[in-house]
Amino acid sequence: MQWVSHDVLIIGAGLAGMRAALELPAHLDVGVLSKVHPVRSHSGAAQGGINAALREEDSWEDHAFDTVKGSDYLGDQDAIETMCKEAPSDIRQMEQWGVIFSRADDQRIAQRPFGGAGYPRTCYAADRTGHALLHAMYERVLKRNTTVYSEWFLTSVIVEEGQCVGITALNMSTGELFGCRAKAVIMATGGYGRVYLTSSNGLVNTGDGMAAAYRAGAPLMDMEFVQFHPTTLKSNGVLITEGSRGEGGTLINARGDRFMSTYAPNALELASRDVVSRAEQTEINEGRGVDGCVLLDLRHLGRDKIMERLPQIRDLAIKFAGTDPIEVPIPVRPGAHYSMGGIQSNLDGITPVPGLYAAGECSCVSVHGANRLGGNSLLETIVFGRRTGAAAGQFVLDRAMPNPGNHHLDEQHHKIAALMDTNEGDRAGALRQELGTIMNQSVGVFRTQDNLTEAVAQAEVIHTRAQKLWVMDKSRVFNTDLTEALEFQSIVDLARTIAAGALAREECRGAHFREDHPGRDDDNWMKHTIANHSEAGPVLTDHPVTFTRFEPQERTY
Amino acid sequence: MRIEIQIQRFDPDNGQEPTYESFRLEVPRHITVLDAIIQIKDEQDGSVTFRRSCRSAICGSCAMRINGRSGLACDTLVVDELDRFGEIKVQPLAHMPVLRDLAVDMTPFWNRIESVKPWVEREEGTEPEWPVEKETLMPQSFVDELDDVSRCIMCMACFSACEIAEVDDDFLGPAALAKAYRMVADPRDCETGERLSKLNEHGGYWDCTRCNQCVEACPKDVKPMEAIVSLRREAINSGLTDTVGSRHITEFLNIVRQEGRLNEGRMPLKMKMSQPMELLKIMPMAMKMLAKGKLPMPIHPPIPRVREVRRIMDAKGKGESK
Ligand SMILES: Cc1cc2nc3c(=O)[nH]c(=O)nc-3n(C[C@H](O)[C@H](O)[C@H](O)COP(=O)(O)OP(=O)(O)OC[C@H]3O[C@@H](n4cnc5c(N)ncnc54)[C@H](O)[C@@H]3O)c2cc1C
Ligand code: SF4
Ligand code: SF4
Ligand code: FES
Numbered sequence: 001m002q003w004v005s006h007d008v009l010i011i012g013a014g015l016a017g018m019r020a021a022l023e024l025p026a027h028l029d030v031g032v033l034s035k036v037h038p039v040r041s042h043s044g045a046a047q048g049g050i051n052a053a054l055r056e057e058d059s060w061e062d063h064a065f066d067t068v069k070g071s072d073y074l075g076d077q078d079a080i081e082t083m084c085k086e087a088p089s090d091i092r093q094m095e096q097w098g099v100i101f102s103r104a105d106d107q108r109i110a111q112r113p114f115g116g117a118g119y120p121r122t123c124y125a126a127d128r129t130g131h132a133l134l135h136a137m138y139e140r141v142l143k144r145n146t147t148v149y150s151e152w153f154l155t156s157v158i159v160e161e162g163q164c165v166g167i168t169a170l171n172m173s174t175g176e177l178f179g180c181r182a183k184a185v186i187m188a189t190g191g192y193g194r195v196y197l198t199s200s201n202g203l204v205n206t207g208d209g210m211a212a213a214y215r216a217g218a219p220l221m222d223m224e225f226v227q228f229h230p231t232t233l234k235s236n237g238v239l240i241t242e243g244s245r246g247e248g249g250t251l252i253n254a255r256g257d258r259f260m261s262t263y264a265p266n267a268l269e270l271a272s273r274d275v276v277s278r279a280e281q282t283e284i285n286e287g288r289g290v291d292g293c294v295l296l297d298l299r300h301l302g303r304d305k306i307m308e309r310l311p312q313i314r315d316l317a318i319k320f321a322g323t324d325p326i327e328v329p330i331p332v333r334p335g336a337h338y339s340m341g342g343i344q345s346n347l348d349g350i351t352p353v354p355g356l357y358a359a360g361e362c363s364c365v366s367v368h369g370a371n372r373l374g375g376n377s378l379l380e381t382i383v384f385g386r387r388t389g390a391a392a393g394q395f396v397l398d399r400a401m402p403n404p405g406n407h408h409l410d411e412q413h414h415k416i417a418a419l420m421d422t423n424e425g426d427r428a429g430a431l432r433q434e435l436g437t438i439m440n441q442s443v444g445v446f447r448t449q450d451n452l453t454e455a456v457a458q459a460e461v462i463h464t465r466a467q468k469l470w471v472m473d474k475s476r477v478f479n480t481d482l483t484e485a486l487e488f489q490s491i492v493d494l495a496r497t498i499a500a501g502a503l504a505r506e507e508c509r510g511a512h513f514r515e516d517h518p519g520r521d522d523d524n525w526m527k528h529t530i531a532n533h534s535e536a537g538p539v540l541t542d543h544p545v546t547f548t549r550f551e552p553q554e555r556t557y
Numbered sequence: 558m559r560i561e562i563q564i565q566r567f568d569p570d571n572g573q574e575p576t577y578e579s580f581r582l583e584v585p586r587h588i589t590v591l592d593a594i595i596q597i598k599d600e601q602d603g604s605v606t607f608r609r610s611c612r613s614a615i616c617g618s619c620a621m622r623i624n625g626r627s628g629l630a631c632d633t634l635v636v637d638e639l640d641r642f643g644e645i646k647v648q649p650l651a652h653m654p655v656l657r658d659l660a661v662d663m664t665p666f667w668n669r670i671e672s673v674k675p676w677v678e679r680e681e682g683t684e685p686e687w688p689v690e691k692e693t694l695m696p697q698s699f700v701d702e703l704d705d706v707s708r709c710i711m712c713m714a715c716f717s718a719c720e721i722a723e724v725d726d727d728f729l730g731p732a733a734l735a736k737a738y739r740m741v742a743d744p745r746d747c748e749t750g751e752r753l754s755k756l757n758e759h760g761g762y763w764d765c766t767r768c769n770q771c772v773e774a775c776p777k778d779v780k781p782m783e784a785i786v787s788l789r790r791e792a793i794n795s796g797l798t799d800t801v802g803s804r805h806i807t808e809f810l811n812i813v814r815q816e817g818r819l820n821e822g823r824m825p826l827k828m829k830m831s832q833p834m835e836l837l838k839i840m841p842m843a844m845k846m847l848a849k850g851k852l853p854m855p856i857h858p859p860i861p862r863v864r865e866v867r868r869i870m871d872a873k874g875k876g877e878s879k
Contacts, residue, residue: 036610098677203611236612
């Protein structure tokens, strides 16, 4: 039996995981485990930017207000206040650690306007902000000399007597299973965009950490809130940053009308994402779309501005849509983009399972509530990655190294052997398409009770089929067919919690839009949804929202 | 449209040599090589192995050789390849051990990146302690200067294309050197001198032949070769002259003076003459180059009008080495 030990083991080497690692004191033995090399993590794909009230004219209170309003009052205000207050310091620290931010005329960090924000407070590094942050963070991790298990795949979280005591993982290059004992485990495994058929997320965003924590007894919160980004490319869901609208890009329909003027007369294209996505979907559904899309028009920005501010966007549009935005508008449509829901955790990353922490997109603190503002999730990874690292570092001080039983590893051996031994059943790829289509159609931008009831039932059937997948690849070495099967098992568990939460929540709030229950219902639904795992499927309860200073108002843009 | 893709297959588990396997599939016209391979894995053979994630040319996972050229599969359109080559053959990146099919073991590449200490090293006592009250002031022109090198996604396409990486296991390679330049040029870094002198050694910036292959392969337009040239310039400007590199420049000029052109075969010989041990060190590489037909012959006659070349050089006052 193979076991390794670490004081603190971090699962995930995106921004949240690596930021947590950097906060842990040097005398602790820290391991970081990731299914892809750290710089391949999806954080690197973030384009637009990261929010902080850096300038004197701006204030963290304004940032907090915009965030609370954006969240449709479901965000926990204590966490939001903390994030917005600490943001400027974290951005400056990242800058001093080596991030090359774009600069304003006064040589300070440049900031651009972003949707839902009352002030241009989104810091950026051209249109590759996530890439700049991720590489700088990785460079710091190298400097700290941390043990990184690169291309190791988390297969389960071990909980004994209600406490998290370690994990099991597959070393992908050899196919060996390992157990890792840890005094604390920090989950930082990112989002679950790949539950949907069309998504801006990388193919690795399958929510494994959330699913593993959920199966081990950690509650998931607000899973029904999935953000659909208004501008993803038709062919493959690749994202066109909101920065393109921040720089002045407009949305037009087949008639050439700037349709946002009917849906959000003031904020127009820079209204909150849920508002813009629904407007687009309505245009498309009512026959004013172009081939299932609307058009993002950048032409009036002119060649120079496009080349300077949005060069990557231009490349993506040329490559994947065959259109040069300098000359032709880009066809775009809404696509699953961000997972507001996640492992229930507080503002120090503490989850209801002692020893288990969560940070970044896989957590639900909740700072985004029912709808995340652009530029706030990169910020969340850094602020709460840091805070979670600090909290876990404290927690392990007087804790002995746990000694989980070998049967945890045996169970995983059996599970994997069962997948490897069959030569029949569904292939993960085909089932993923099937489930993704259902999620797109029934648990997407617009939702109804009938569709959701159907989706819940179908997801249950697919869940059963997913327990016996056919892994064609029988090799031990770098078996991605096996890991795709395991990923699909994560996807289907999470899909069930999303559909169940969406069916239960009979109101419209943020990204969750029930056509059969118009309007926000603060009397009955100003609360978080909690999903607990059971053999029969998710069991739902709720949890109160924390208020500090902002009273709920109607949300208009 | 109906296409055929040939994929190089290899599994250390079955002990067989790499072979090409051919797959036929129906695809939409506007499809990338990566999406086509994903379709093969989903629909035909789940054991086809490769790395991928973002499918938008930003994570660096999917670099491979497509019709012999190193690049990103998610950034390469099937139709373009068919137009140019009439076929699609994919292989793993070169110069690294193959792990499985199209996935190479990247450890040696990451070790090279790590060896250049790719982080901003700050003066003692200026590490930013939280809370950080101020950012460093920096004009946008600095940012622009670093723009090329800061685009690198560590995909390794350049290394796979580099001819020196092929023959010299010690060569740091284009990406690591571009990263080193990124740090050298960063005004916040305090180790410029140490970095430059370390990379002045064998394996560093003087070992590049400026063949431009890395620039052509790079999907993010990082232009590693230009970064290498900048490192050399910085090195000479900072007074690092008694080195392999500046000897190189000196010998370069001497040979051109004698023969009227650069004789690449003589260069290494001349340079290492004074150090027999050094000459021994490059022999294995020379043998490898010879075997691959890449070693230029050391003896060939001066060009007919060599005198004119000398006159030009003298006129420029740069003909003699100092
Ligand atoms: C296209 C795109 C653009 C975006 N743009 C912006 C933006 O402009 N501004 C903004 O604020 N936000 C943006 N976001 C959102 C933001 O990028 C993410 O929310 C954030 O980067 C998530 O970081 P993370 O550290 O939580 O997770 P990630 O960076 O996704 O990292 C997850 C890590 O977990 C590891 N992992 C996952 N599963 C396993 C497993 N089974 N075993 C081992 N390891 C595992 C992965 O290998 C990876 O290292 C964007 C998102 C997308 C998709
Ligand atoms: S220019 Fe230099 S670094 Fe680039 S491929 Fe050629 S030899 Fe290698
Ligand atoms: S320099 Fe270009 S080719 Fe080389 S690793 Fe970086 S992005 Fe890839
Ligand atoms: S899949 Fe990320 S670079 Fe190609």
